[in-house]
Amino acid sequence: MYTKLGNQVLRTTQAGSEALANIVDNISNIKTLGYKKQETSFVETLNGEISKHQNSDFSQGLLSRTGQEFDFAIDGKGFFEVELPSGQRGYTRVGAFSLSADGELVTAEGHKVLPRIEQTSIPKLINSQGGLNLQVSKPKLIIPAHLTPEVDEGGNIYGLNEQTGEKTKFGKISVVAFNNPSGLKPMDRGYYLETKDSGAPQEIETGINAKTQVKQGFVEQSNVDMASEFMNLAQMKNVLTAQLKVLKAIDKIYENIHFTISRST
Amino acid sequence: MENGYGKTVNGLLSKFKIFQALSENIANVNTVGYKRKIPESLTFQSTLKNLILRDDTQGALKKTGKVFDLALEGNAFFKVDTGSGLATTRNGRFNLNAEGELVSIDGHKLIIVEKTDKSINLALENDIEINEEGVIFAGNERFGRIALEIQDNNPVKVRQGYVEGSNVNLINEMAALTMAFRSIEASEKLLGMEASVDRDLIEKYGRNV
Numbered sequence: 001m002y003t004k005l006g007n008q009v010l011r012t013t014q015a016g017s018e019a020l021a022n023i024v025d026n027i028s029n030i031k032t033l034g035y036k037k038q039e040t041s042f043v044e045t046l047n048g049e050i051s052k053h054q055n056s057d058f059s060q061g062l063l064s065r066t067g068q069e070f071d072f073a074i075d076g077k078g079f080f081e082v083e084l085p086s087g088q089r090g091y092t093r094v095g096a097f098s099l100s101a102d103g104e105l106v107t108a109e110g111h112k113v114l115p116r117i118e119q120t121s122i123p124k125l126i127n128s129q130g131g132l133n134l135q136v137s138k139p140k141l142i143i144p145a146h147l148t149p150e151v152d153e154g155g156n157i158y159g160l161n162e163q164t165g166e167k168t169k170f171g172k173i174s175v176v177a178f179n180n181p182s183g184l185k186p187m188d189r190g191y192y193l194e195t196k197d198s199g200a201p202q203e204i205e206t207g208i209n210a211k212t213q214v215k216q217g218f219v220e221q222s223n224v225d226m227a228s229e230f231m232n233l234a235q236m237k238n239v240l241t242a243q244l245k246v247l248k249a250i251d252k253i254y255e256n257i258h259f260t261i262s263r264s265t
Numbered sequence: 266m267e268n269g270y271g272k273t274v275n276g277l278l279s280k281f282k283i284f285q286a287l288s289e290n291i292a293n294v295n296t297v298g299y300k301r302k303i304p305e306s307l308t309f310q311s312t313l314k315n316l317i318l319r320d321d322t323q324g325a326l327k328k329t330g331k332v333f334d335l336a337l338e339g340n341a342f343f344k345v346d347t348g349s350g351l352a353t354t355r356n357g358r359f360n361l362n363a364e365g366e367l368v369s370i371d372g373h374k375l376i377i378v379e380k381t382d383k384s385i386n387l388a389l390e391n392d393i394e395i396n397e398e399g400v401i402f403a404g405n406e407r408f409g410r411i412a413l414e415i416q417d418n419n420p421v422k423v424r425q426g427y428v429e430g431s432n433v434n435l436i437n438e439m440a441a442l443t444m445a446f447r448s449i450e451a452s453e454k455l456l457g458m459e460a461s462v463d464r465d466l467i468e469k470y471g472r473n474v
Contacts, residue, residue: 012292041428042296043356043370050296053370055360057331076391179365179388199363204389211391239294242439246288249446253284256450260457 008050009250013243015042015052020236022054026224027233034061034094034190035222037229055182061093061223063215069149070097070105073220076212078175078204079192082111089114090191091176091184091201093220105141105157105173109189115141116155116174116203141171154207155214173214176201270459277452284449287442290433298324298355299431304441324432326424332393333359333367335411336429339421342414345373353414358428361388377401380409395425 019040029035036056045051063073072095074080079091090111097113100106105113117139143149147159147168155173160166178184183197194201206212286302293299300319326336335357337343342353345368352373359375362368365388367375383406387393390403399411415421 009288009292016295041358041370042293043358044293044296044299045371050293050299051371059331077389177389179386180361180363182360183363197363199365199388202389211389235295238435239291242291242294242435245439246291246442249284249442250288253446253449253453256453260453260460 009243009246012042012050013240013247015040016236016240016243018054019052020233020240023229023233023236027226027229030222030224030226032190032222033096034092034220035224036061036093037222037224056184056186057223058181059223061221063218063220065218067217069216070099071095071217071219072097072151072173073215073218074175074212075215076210077181078177078206078212079181079201080107081114081174081176081201082107082191083114084111084191088193089201090187090193091178092191094190096219099143099145103142103145105143111191113141114174115139115171118172139171141173143170149216151214151216152208153213153215154210175204175206175212175214177204177212178202270456273452273456273459277449277456280445280449280452284442284445287438287445290438291435291442294431294433294435294438296431297358298429299433300324301431301433301438304445320432322432324429326427327430328427330426331358332395332425333361334426334428335359335395335399336424336427337413337421338424339419340416341421342416343369344376344412344414345369346376347373351376355429376412377409378412381407395423397422397424399423 022038022040026037029037036058038054039057040052040054042050042052058077060075063075072080074093074095079093080095082090082092084090092107094107096108097105098108100110100112107113141157143157143159147161150158150160150167151173152158155175157170157173158167159170161168178194178201179199180197181192183195183199184192185195185198186192192198204210204212206214283304286304290301293301300321303318303320323338326338335343337355337357342355343357345352345354354369354373356369358370359367360370362372362374365386367377367387369375385403385406385408387401387403387408392404393408394402395411396402399413401408401411411423413421413423
């Protein structure tokens, strides 16, 4: 009985300090492009226990125009798909891309941005002794440097020759969505990995009339709202202060019991 | 002579229970849908049976704006499938799981009835509206209706974008806690005094008996 006293307060205080750390993280990342705020909720489960749940909120951040030809933002649900150095697929909302030395579209960290496969690539026949070899090329997003890149809301990349006015299509940026994005595993620098909680990536429709659009020349801000984070901060501080007072009182009670017992022996 | 310990210890035990109820209320001031325990309902009898009355008043609704945060106004519960049976809950914070189904925070599936046979994946819809009867609309298509267990005849409303906070008033609980603490201190001192009185008596007069 004596040990139960304040047990729940102690656990909730620890959980509360973690929640406070999340709020501070959110506030310090308000300017980080594509940052998704961390939310904490305390709920009573069916058998009466209190548990803390933490997840990322994937609501849309504001889009701001940069006018840079390789800046992209997603308006709506979905993620860009990239190839991480380990060969794994990574997913991100941060579309601050550029061209690598080979002219391939890459992220700020140098990871290749993957295209949506629209048709099976035609295998090339290579003559060699002893038979035919088929070489299947892996699709890449390569844009020749002398052409001006134009990307529409469907993520279709066109290279415009300024002199001749001729437009060639070079590919389509892949955008995928998950049933439960909060279940994705967050990594450094705004990348996410698929998990069994997030569900498998699904190709979604992008375009000017679709629910999701790719916007060239824009970046997505964080979805942190300063006002509500500060309100949460103040509230959390109040509760933690109250809980610390309770813990101090319990400490005093134990001290008194100790004293009483020692005096009577 | 009457043994003074018994009464004081009994009193102390129920004071501890009151203190514990108050500290649990304080610990849960931020817990969604938490109903405060009423310390005044604790008498020695109820302590034996481990019964504590809970204050069932509606907690304040907090606006979150999240599409699957649902607060219930009125006396009703959501129905969830725990995997080993149905259960009810007032905790209205829901999310989509890996299969695109609406689940509670602890992963239990929300029961939705009158589902349309069109294949709508809620995860891919931008515009999901849930009206006061609990009917879910994705864009203009009707998806289904959230099943509710209604306890009485009063009107029940589902409010999308809100969660029900606890019904704990932090200042009141802290004030009650301070009083409970002083009361425990007094009892402990009394216990201590009785113990030292007995010891003095035994030391002074017990030896020659």
